[in-house]
Amino acid sequence: MSAPAGALRPAAAGTPDLPAPEAAATLDAALVHAHESGDKAVLARLYADAAARADDTRQKAFYLTHAYVFALDAGLADATRLHARLRALGCEE
């Protein structure tokens, strides 16, 4: 299972000194590592980063959804903010 094709692009912040493909690969690797370790707080942050890099609304909603679910799972205060962003996109109730 993977994210939508071509979903990741370098963000303006976070990895500014890396060219686009390297930045995306770094984020992918970090996500894989976080999934392996089961660190939900890191997963929520990384998926929020991925949303920030997404090219279009659908991709953004996809990553925000993952960020929201892991924030919800971990009981992070960020869950409320992520939920509001998804609602604003028309993707949450």
Place this chain on the structure above:
Amino acid sequence: MRPTDAPYDLDAVLRPVAEARGLPNAHYTDPDVFAEESAALLADTWAGCAVAAQVPENGDALPMTFAGVPILVIRDRKGVVRVFQNVCRHRGMILVTAPRKIEGAIRCPYHSWCYGTDGRLVATPHVGGPGMNVHPGVDRSDLGLAEIRSHIWRDVVWINLSGRAPPFEEAFAPLRTRWAEFEGKALVHGGPESAFTLDVACNWKLAVENYCESYHLPWVHPGLNSYSRLEDHYNIEAPGAYSGQGTVVYRQMVDGDGGGAAFPDFDALSEKWNTGAEYVAAYPNVLLGVHRDHAFAILLQPVGPGHTREEIHLYYAAPDTATAKREANAALWKEVFEEDIFVVEGMQSGRAGPLFDGGRFSPAMDGPTHCFHAWAAERILSHRSEASGLSAAE
């Protein structure tokens, strides 16, 4: 049935104790009867599945299988102990597989549908397609976790899986009345040193039967009997609800050779409890003991026809009792309960004898056991009658 097998006769169980026979062998050995009893005796009544002390903090979750049903005992964000079917409303996935604290939401490990600790469905990721978490056909308000009727009394989490039992307050009114002096009093779990489990190779009903009669005490517990003689005990029988035994010579554990400090008493008990104690099997599967200074609950978890897990929890009237003293008390009770293992396992082995006809009771001493058998037989016959009525109507 072989020609020499004892006849199968549940009606014989319902006769007066002097004429009755006990439950037939199949009720201890047959997997089909075990499943039938799980429905008739465990799911259709108020059964004990856990104690609230096992989920002490908000978010603590305890998954288990009870009467074949996967359930989740959880203390929600507001501190309320609830019981849910431990199954996602989406694809029927088991939600929680080991005891743990739910930090935020109960997230299904399959497609990440998320539930609050109060059972509400709060997230349905991608349910309307990638990134779209809503769909007109999925009404979250209709898809919360299936909640099982539950009630906390004496710290035991009582559940009614079928939802068909009378209200708990009604079903347990007789025992609550009997022990009214203990109602509303602090009941403090003694902590890790006051909980232990015994794995026993017997049907759960044999543990009930052995617990509720005093007949065996001088033979199986000679240590107890050195000061607590058979004639100091009395039978307790409340048909359809509970049965057990009481003693009039309970002696408190004290430090040193008498005269030392005892556990503090429960508040404002009458004189009866100065030397009185009672041990009652609350049907179906919870064995309770009350004394002036401590209490216990034994939850019988039926694992299989010939396999029971006994989970024992001891309680005190105050939170600040000495750890070593609690340890000593738990060790004392553990020794007593372990002394019972060879008899319940021996009776289980005896149920392999095809000529055993359920046995005859001592009319004087076995009333509490017969009371339990009659309760079980009545419920099983009623269950069968209902089942055959349903199949005839189909």
